[in-house]
Amino acid sequence: MKDEEGSGGRGRGRDRDPAAAPPPAISSPASAKAAGRARTVRMAEAPDLIIIPCAPAADEEASAAGSGGVPSAGAQQDTPDYIRRGGARHRVTPLELFTAAVSDAASPSSGDERGGATAAAPVGACVSEAAVGGGPSGPEKLRAAEEEEEEEEDASGCGGEMERRYGLLLREKEECRRLLEDLMRENEVKTRECREAQESLRDLQMELMRKSMHVGSLASAVEGQVKEKSRLCQLLKELSDKFKVLKSAHQNLRQESLEYKKCMVVDVTQMSTTIQQYVNQYASLEHEFNDLKEKFSEEAKERKDLYNKLIELKGNIRVFCRCRPLNAEEIAEGASTAIDFESAKDGELIVRGHVSSKKVFRFDSVFSPEEDQEKVFEKTAPFATSVLDGFNVCIFAYGQTGTGKTFTMEGIEGARGVNYRTLEELFRIIGEREGMFQYEVTVSVLEVYNEQIRDLLQTGATTKRLEVRQVAEGVHHVPGLVEARVANLNEAWEVLQTGSKARSVGSTNANEHSSRSHCIHCVMVKGENLMHGECTKSKLWLIDLAGSERVTKTDAQGERLKEAQNINKSLSALGDVISALATKTPHIPFRNSKLTHLLQDSLSGDSKTLMFVQISPNENDVGETLCSLNFASRVRGIELGQARKQVDIAELSRYKLMVGKAKQEGKNKDAQIKSMEETILTLEAKNKAKDLLTMNLQEKVKELESQLLVERKIARQHVDNKIAQDHLQKQNSMKEESLYLRSPMTERNLNSTAEKPAAPKDFGMTKHMFSDSNTDTYSFKQLMSLSEEKENNPEAGQLPLTTKARRVSMCNSGVYQQPLNPASRRTSLIPLPRRNSLIPPLPTAKPAAAAAVSSPLDKITEHLSPPLPSPPVVSNDKPSRSKRINSILRRSLQKKVIIRPPLVAQAGRKADAVDAQGIDSVRRVARRVPMSGGAAGQRVQQNRDKERGWNNNRTNLRRGSEGRL
Numbered sequence: 001m002k003d004e005e006g007s008g009g010r011g012r013g014r015d016r017d018p019a020a021a022p023p024p025a026i027s028s029p030a031s032a033k034a035a036g037r038a039r040t041v042r043m044a045e046a047p048d049l050i051i052i053p054c055a056p057a058a059d060e061e062a063s064a065a066g067s068g069g070v071p072s073a074g075a076q077q078d079t080p081d082y083i084r085r086g087g088a089r090h091r092v093t094p095l096e097l098f099t100a101a102v103s104d105a106a107s108p109s110s111g112d113e114r115g116g117a118t119a120a121a122p123v124g125a126c127v128s129e130a131a132v133g134g135g136p137s138g139p140e141k142l143r144a145a146e147e148e149e150e151e152e153e154d155a156s157g158c159g160g161e162m163e164r165r166y167g168l169l170l171r172e173k174e175e176c177r178r179l180l181e182d183l184m185r186e187n188e189v190k191t192r193e194c195r196e197a198q199e200s201l202r203d204l205q206m207e208l209m210r211k212s213m214h215v216g217s218l219a220s221a222v223e224g225q226v227k228e229k230s231r232l233c234q235l236l237k238e239l240s241d242k243f244k245v246l247k248s249a250h251q252n253l254r255q256e257s258l259e260y261k262k263c264m265v266v267d268v269t270q271m272s273t274t275i276q277q278y279v280n281q282y283a284s285l286e287h288e289f290n291d292l293k294e295k296f297s298e299e300a301k302e303r304k305d306l307y308n309k310l311i312e313l314k315g316n317i318r319v320f321c322r323c324r325p326l327n328a329e330e331i332a333e334g335a336s337t338a339i340d341f342e343s344a345k346d347g348e349l350i351v352r353g354h355v356s357s358k359k360v361f362r363f364d365s366v367f368s369p370e371e372d373q374e375k376v377f378e379k380t381a382p383f384a385t386s387v388l389d390g391f392n393v394c395i396f397a398y399g400q401t402g403t404g405k406t407f408t409m410e411g412i413e414g415a416r417g418v419n420y421r422t423l424e425e426l427f428r429i430i431g432e433r434e435g436m437f438q439y440e441v442t443v444s445v446l447e448v449y450n451e452q453i454r455d456l457l458q459t460g461a462t463t464k465r466l467e468v469r470q471v472a473e474g475v476h477h478v479p480g481l482v483e484a485r486v487a488n489l490n491e492a493w494e495v496l497q498t499g500s501k502a503r504s505v506g507s508t509n510a511n512e513h514s515s516r517s518h519c520i521h522c523v524m525v526k527g528e529n530l531m532h533g534e535c536t537k538s539k540l541w542l543i544d545l546a547g548s549e550r551v552t553k554t555d556a557q558g559e560r561l562k563e564a565q566n567i568n569k570s571l572s573a574l575g576d577v578i579s580a581l582a583t584k585t586p587h588i589p590f591r592n593s594k595l596t597h598l599l600q601d602s603l604s605g606d607s608k609t610l611m612f613v614q615i616s617p618n619e620n621d622v623g624e625t626l627c628s629l630n631f632a633s634r635v636r637g638i639e640l641g642q643a644r645k646q647v648d649i650a651e652l653s654r655y656k657l658m659v660g661k662a663k664q665e666g667k668n669k670d671a672q673i674k675s676m677e678e679t680i681l682t683l684e685a686k687n688k689a690k691d692l693l694t695m696n697l698q699e700k701v702k703e704l705e706s707q708l709l710v711e712r713k714i715a716r717q718h719v720d721n722k723i724a725q726d727h728l729q730k731q732n733s734m735k736e737e738s739l740y741l742r743s744p745m746t747e748r749n750l751n752s753t754a755e756k757p758a759a760p761k762d763f764g765m766t767k768h769m770f771s772d773s774n775t776d777t778y779s780f781k782q783l784m785s786l787s788e789e790k791e792n793n794p795e796a797g798q799l800p801l802t803t804k805a806r807r808v809s810m811c812n813s814g815v816y817q818q819p820l821n822p823a824s825r826r827t828s829l830i831p832l833p834r835r836n837s838l839i840p841p842l843p844t845a846k847p848a849a850a851a852a853v854s855s856p857l858d859k860i861t862e863h864l865s866p867p868l869p870s871p872p873v874v875s876n877d878k879p880s881r882s883k884r885i886n887s888i889l890r891r892s893l894q895k896k897v898i899i900r901p902p903l904v905a906q907a908g909r910k911a912d913a914v915d916a917q918g919i920d921s922v923r924r925v926a927r928r929v930p931m932s933g934g935a936a937g938q939r940v941q942q943n944r945d946k947e948r949g950w951n952n953n954r955t956n957l958r959r960g961s962e963g964r965l
């Protein structure tokens, strides 16, 4: 209790008023060591003061560990028991001693010692105040004061005693001090121990805390695991339930499947066919789908092609948009892009403005910064082909300064631009067309610098002043320009590079190597088609325009400012021209600048024109980018009309002449063909008539020949008879002579008679013989009867005439002798028809009807030669009779007579063919027309023609004419 009070009093005393009750000084250097843990009173300053440890270190530490001020009940509770006890002992012991000393000292009271007492009193008061803290309460104080007064009164009487006591007190004090020092040492040791204990306690507490935390975590883990276990148990339970359900379902399904299986066996074929059908249907649908897909893609391609064609027909200027990537500087500045290339494939480009909403532009092609030179040229390549096909082509790059115009047109080492690649393509195609075309390529390089045209291939300090001149309708040229003829790509590129190196380039804020002029590469191609000789003269302009720039932005000064002004002026003139073209204004201000004047041919319809609009992706350049894109959109809207092939004019006039000549020749040929056709027609008609006549004549000849045969036989018979008669007569006369005269001449006569065969000397005899009905030879009547007999019985008519003749002669003479030389007699008896007698008159000479009425025999009679007079019976008898004779004669012929076309007819044809002199084919045709005509004849004729290799034209010509006939 006392301890509590003391400590509380000390605490209170400290808290109450530090100024009023200053802390006691530290008494010794040893105690000063423990300055932080114990309050000490300095002995030097107050040698009379008793040093009392103000607060045990345990208290302070406990307070520090606890609330940091007054030790709380909790803190005291936390303080280990032995510390508390120790603390109490250290504090209580000196106080008790001190109190006892004071009480001892206070008991003797003397006046002398008052000063000392008074001097000690405050000390005691101070000590009591300091040690006890609040001290006794009010009444106790009064009592003590009274006692002190009494003691003071007593002290004055006993000074010696006081001194002794004082000495005692001092000794005690010394003792006390020693004790105190011992105590302090002990205290220190204890404090140390205490601290160590505290530290170990703290460690233990920490350990405990850790352990408890660990236990806590273990407990929570166990708790979690318990929970997990219960959850798993629950899950297991659920799963087992589910498993049971599934098992039963499985059983059911199995049952069902078995049932289905049973059913399936029946339906399986039907199902398989159905499935097959479905599969087939699917396959066909898939096929159809693929077809449709293919068709769609084809259609899309076709649509695109058609669109391109339409554009080409309209002659629109093609516009490709290309955006450069952000450069290192811009990236370092953290610039962001303002262009969206999402639909770049469809030729769309979106620009996001600062304030305004996004703006969409559409071009023929859009190239994002990622797309390389090769990709760009892929779409440019067709223009190179057009140049070789004879079209003027103009490719130019337009845009703000530093957006990559030079990069696109010229490129850099390892990434060649449009210029190089176009030349490469040109020479590649030239190589491909070798043998069919012949080309001549010339190159020139010029620039428009400060509104002046400069030839970049001209060496020397002084360069000529060049001007644009119109050399022909729609053809502008720069007279005096150096044109270097090149044979291959390397040469061409070298020349272009030479020119490019001489170009005016300067450094600006926007571009380190800024082009300060419009650079124009001109490639002229002269082509000749070796197949038909067509010549073309086309031009390819490759233009790298100088970049438009905002003078305020580039901060151009001096020469650069002048250049920039000129560049902007010419570009604005280009803008005016574009506007005029877009609005189809009748006057286009081409001559407002050198650039537009040069571009006049390319912008006024004869060319295929392509513009690259170059833009920057930087959002800081959005203003310029929008300007460029708007300009490009206007350019794209211009319709120049379909491009024209540039046929070489000099060659054109030559070809015109050639065409005129060819036309005239064609006309002449047509007239010739017409007249020939007419001739053929008449000849065909003639031939036809002749064929008809020939046929008739053949018929006649046949009949005549058969008649001749008969006549010949009859004549032979007659001659035989005559000879026989003569012979008989001679024999008779010889007999008579021999009988009567027996002259030597008889032999001679007989021989002479034998030498003379029965050569008909006079046909009058034959006539006589036929007319004489009493003659011994066959008369006509006999022949008639014979023929009639033969008609009725063919075998009967086959009696050889010779036999009959012999029989007749025998009847007449009784003796028959064979003629010695019958062969000579036969030849002499066959009269050949006169050549002229068989030439029939032309059909025109005699009407066809009359010809038909007169019988062939009549005609033969007409044309027969006088030496072969027709028998009297033939001429005198009626027509019916003559017919009968003919039939007899015909039947009497045992062999078939093969009739050849008469020579006369051939001769006649030849004569006709001679009429058509100079037309050999016609003559041949006329000669080869078959006798019989008709399809078979034509076929034969065709085969012959083929064999002889007649050309088709002639055959066609003949066929045509035959068809017409």
Ligand SMILES: Nc1ncnc2c1ncn2[C@@H]1O[C@H](COP(=O)(O)OP(=O)(O)OP(=O)(O)O)[C@@H](O)[C@H]1O
Pocket (backbone or CB within 6 Å): 323, 324, 325, 327, 369, 399, 400, 401, 402, 403, 404, 405, 406, 407, 408, 511, 513, 514, 515, 516, 545, 546, 547, 548, 614
């Ligand atoms: N598509 C691109 N890819 C990579 N670099 C590019 C591209 N376009 C342009 N550049 C780079 O940008 C810079 C400027 O390009 P370039 O000189 O061609 O611009 P410009 O429009 O011709 O400028 P100016 O009008 O001032 O002559 C060059 O260093 C070039 O290499």
